[in-house]
Amino acid sequence: MNLTQAPSTGFGQPARRRLPFGRFGWFLIVSLVSPSAATSDVGGRKPIPPPATIASLPPDGGLEFNRLVFEKSPYLLQHAGNPVDWYPWGEAAFARARAEDKPIFLSIGYSTCHWCHVMERESFEDAEVAALMNKDFVSIKVDREERPDVDHIYMTVTQALTGSGGWPMTVILTPDRKPFFAGTYFPKRGRFGRAGMMELLPALAEAWKTRRTEIERSAEEIAGSLRALNARLARSAGDEPLNELTLRRGFHQLRGSFDADRGGFGSAPKFPTPQNLMFLLRYARRTGDAEATAMVEKTLTEMRRGGLFDQVGFGFHRYSTDPDWLLPHFEKMLYDQAMLALAYLEAYQATGAAPFAETARQTLDYVLRDMVGPEGGFYSAEDADSEGEEGKFYLWSVDEVTNLLGPETGSLFARVYQFEPEGNFRDQATGQRTGSNIPHLRRSLGQWAAELDLSESDLGQRLESARRKLFDVRKGRIHPLKDDKVLTDWNGLMIAATARAGATLGEPRYAEAAARAADFVLARLRDDRGRLLKRYRQGEASLPAHLEDYAFLAWGLVELYETTFEVRYLRQAGGLVDHMLARFWDAEAGGFFLTAEDGEPLLVRPKEVYDGAIPSGNSVAALVLLRLARLTGRTELEDRAQALFRAFSGPVAANPAAHAFVLLALDFALGPTYEIVIAGRPEAEDTLALLAALRGRFIPNKAVLLRPEPADAPPIVDLAEFTRPQRALDGRAAAYVCRNFVCRAPTTEPEAMLAALAEP
Numbered sequence: 099m100n101l102t103q104a105p106s107t108g109f110g111q112p113a114r115r116r117l118p119f120g121r122f123g124w125f126l127i128v129s130l131v132s133p134s135a136a137t138s139d140v141g142g143r144k145p146i147p148p149p150a151t152i153a154s155l156p157p158d159g160g161l162e163f164n165r166l167v168f169e170k171s172p173y174l175l176q177h178a179g180n181p182v183d184w185y186p187w188g189e190a191a192f193a194r195a196r197a198e199d200k201p202i203f204l205s206i207g208y209s210t211c212h213w214c215h216v217m218e219r220e221s222f223e224d225a226e227v228a229a230l231m232n233k234d235f236v237s238i239k240v241d242r243e244e245r246p247d248v249d250h251i252y253m254t255v256t257q258a259l260t261g262s263g264g265w266p267m268t269v270i271l272t273p274d275r276k277p278f279f280a281g282t283y284f285p286k287r288g289r290f291g292r293a294g295m296m297e298l299l300p301a302l303a304e305a306w307k308t309r310r311t312e313i314e315r316s317a318e319e320i321a322g323s324l325r326a327l328n329a330r331l332a333r334s335a336g337d338e339p340l341n342e343l344t345l346r347r348g349f350h351q352l353r354g355s356f357d358a359d360r361g362g363f364g365s366a367p368k369f370p371t372p373q374n375l376m377f378l379l380r381y382a383r384r385t386g387d388a389e390a391t392a393m394v395e396k397t398l399t400e401m402r403r404g405g406l407f408d409q410v411g412f413g414f415h416r417y418s419t420d421p422d423w424l425l426p427h428f429e430k431m432l433y434d435q436a437m438l439a440l441a442y443l444e445a446y447q448a449t450g451a452a453p454f455a456e457t458a459r460q461t462l463d464y465v466l467r468d469m470v471g472p473e474g475g476f477y478s479a480e481d482a483d484s485e486g487e488e489g490k491f492y493l494w495s496v497d498e499v500t501n502l503l504g505p506e507t508g509s510l511f512a513r514v515y516q517f518e519p520e521g522n523f524r525d526q527a528t529g530q531r532t533g534s535n536i537p538h539l540r541r542s543l544g545q546w547a548a549e550l551d552l553s554e555s556d557l558g559q560r561l562e563s564a565r566r567k568l569f570d571v572r573k574g575r576i577h578p579l580k581d582d583k584v585l586t587d588w589n590g591l592m593i594a595a596t597a598r599a600g601a602t603l604g605e606p607r608y609a610e611a612a613a614r615a616a617d618f619v620l621a622r623l624r625d626d627r628g629r630l631l632k633r634y635r636q637g638e639a640s641l642p643a644h645l646e647d648y649a650f651l652a653w654g655l656v657e658l659y660e661t662t663f664e665v666r667y668l669r670q671a672g673g674l675v676d677h678m679l680a681r682f683w684d685a686e687a688g689g690f691f692l693t694a695e696d697g698e699p700l701l702v703r704p705k706e707v708y709d710g711a712i713p714s715g716n717s718v719a720a721l722v723l724l725r726l727a728r729l730t731g732r733t734e735l736e737d738r739a740q741a742l743f744r745a746f747s748g749p750v751a752a753n754p755a756a757h758a759f760v761l762l763a764l765d766f767a768l769g770p771t772y773e774i775v776i777a778g779r780p781e782a783e784d785t786l787a788l789l790a791a792l793r794g795r796f797i798p799n800k801a802v803l804l805r806p807e808p809a810d811a812p813p814i815v816d817l818a819e820f821t822r823p824q825r826a827l828d829g830r831a832a833a834y835v836c837r838n839f840v841c842r843a844p845t846t847e848p849e850a851m852l853a854a855l856a857e858p
């Protein structure tokens with residue numbers, strides 16, 4: 099038995115590297131543990147008391163709670179009533195570990211993680227497990243969404259030691275934070291070859307007491323290997339420059355893993371990876387390769403038809419546990435909605451297929467309905483579990499649907515959405531059918547209409563009426579937990595998506611939501627020095643911001659400027675980039691660190707360009723630098739982007755498909771690129787006609803500015819001096835198009851403008 103082999107949970111990615119770690123640890127610990135099968139005790143969460151009561155509690159939380167009761171993170175608060183004497187990440191925990199000479203039990207997860215809930219019920223709510231933890235360890239809980247820097251470091255170790263990673267993540271540290279054991283989920287008692295907490299904890303505690311020299315030597319070797327790996331990543335420039343060959347290799351790698359039958363890449367579990375699709379659309383535009391577009395169309399169509407998409411309430415679940423997009427991991431993450439909405443919007447522009455626009459609209463409508471706070475910020479996630487069962491909120495039986503909709507409509511809905519009497523949903527532990535169904539489609543509505551001898555319009559109306567009835571009924575169910583913290587980086591992604599939707603779909607409500615969120619973040623998630631903060635919840639903004647916060651928010655503000663043409667958003671984006679360059683830039687090797695130069699000292703200062711569930715901070719920063727350079731004329735930003743590409747050329751050239759968002763930025767850098775200035779009255783029909791023509795096409799590598807008339811020196815001139823002489827022609831709005839640093843004569847005609855953009 100290997101204790102380090104625990105299931106990848108949450109949205110963990112496969113291990114991408116192994117470290118040459120020392121001889122200690124895993125074999126020694128394994129030899130000390132003999133698991134036995136047993137059921138676990140299950141407790142229950144204590145409700146969090148009101149703020150006035152919390153304020154009166156002693157520093158350790160008192161008899162009913164632990165120190166997490168004073169935190170704002172919904173994930174940490176979920177554990178505030180555990181009998182485990184939890185600490186949040188901080189010096190108080192490390193000082194106690196040093197003073198009492200105890201190892202640290204570090205547990206990392208997030209509020210909507212299903213297996214995090216399971217481990218809590220089985221282990222952290224259990225008095226016997228808690229007694230062992232409290233006796234021999236100092237226990238720390240970390241919300242990975244609040245502290246991605248801490249998560250990144252220890253996930254790197256976990257992946258390297260175990261061959262996989264995910265959440266919950268369990269890492270045992272020395273008091274000076276050096277890891278010597280790692281795993282993911284552990285039940286109370288061992289079963290089916292998996293170690294349990296009741297066996298693992300005593301073995302680790304005994305090893306700490308009796309084999310300290312080996313542990314400390316191994317911990318130092320692991321820390322040293324981690325530092326060496328981080329140093330290599332920080333200086334990962336390769337001999338080969340990034341160029342069009344890199345783009346071609348990325349396409350061929352993605353084509354090699356493409357699932358031609360079901361769409362997507364690889365088998366199960368199957369992740370949406372919208373950045374892959376966004377790159378493929380750009381590759382198709384660059385090369386004319388129809389296969390790249392077909393891969394995107396297939397994937398987006400199958401995802402929308404599958405159980406990955408909430409057919410009743412809209413929005414996407416996290417990933418599919420099977421290759422058919424049927425059985426999802428049911429949590430809904432804000433960043434998935436943002437990135438997928440962008441992918442569908444771009445596919446709509448590239449193909450003109452209305453269903454892609456409709457899916458983007460439905461996805462964002464879910465967000466605006468369920469994931470916006472009263473002040474305008476976007477919430478983080480919704481849980482996979484309801485009433486202690488994953489997916490229960492989203493499932494239906496045939497009888498339930500028939501009773502709610504009536505025999506005729508219920509039968510129609512169940513047939514079209516692939517219901518089965520015994521259920522199409524299988525219990526993930528036993529593989530048995532449960533009698534419950536996930537609504538999903540195997541065919542288009544047009545195909546169904548032909549089979550049912552109905553018009554597609556009639557069928558669509560009947561199904562939409564049924565969906566609304568089911569949605570109204572579902573609202574009465576017990577809802578999954580909503581993680582209502584507002585994260586700066588994820589809000590940046592959603593600002594980008596809603597702003598782009600406002601422009602692409604011509605629907606102001608999306609742009610208005612983007613502006614409201616941007617105004618909220620800029621007002622409430624910055625300190626008195628203008629630096630960003632990470633998280634806002636219940637009136638409090640706190641925690642240090644990381645690279646992603648600056649890069650993603652800057653991206654969102656650039657998109658918002660190009661939708662609203664409010665210059666303040668472009669100015670704020672430039673200010674964020676200046677902060678990012680001053681505090682995160684690696685002056686020696688190029689590229690950005692994850693943490694600021696004056697951030698908390700950790701084992702290493704991480705630096706990464708690899709795309710995970712969301713694009714890396716460096717990849718988004720590269721695109722932002724390039725776009726801001728073209729929007730403002732600040733050519734030094736292009737120099738920084740070039741240095742960033744050079745800094746990461748080694749890993750990107752070796753595995754371009756794993757860096758798809760870098761390829762987006764590289765596609766922009768290689769050109770052709772376009773700078774387009776529209777000079778005219780902002781609300782005039784001729785101005786709007788030029789903008790509509792631009793927004794109706796897939797032209798990703800462009801920078802668009804509005805030079806308002808009749809002002810002689812509008813605010814945009816201060817940021818983009820080159821717009822000063824660009825004026826309307828004979829009272830008509832004019833488009834000034836520059837392509838690859840060469841400018842065309844201005845035109846007042848949308849068709850002539852588009853023709854200039856299409857010139858070779």
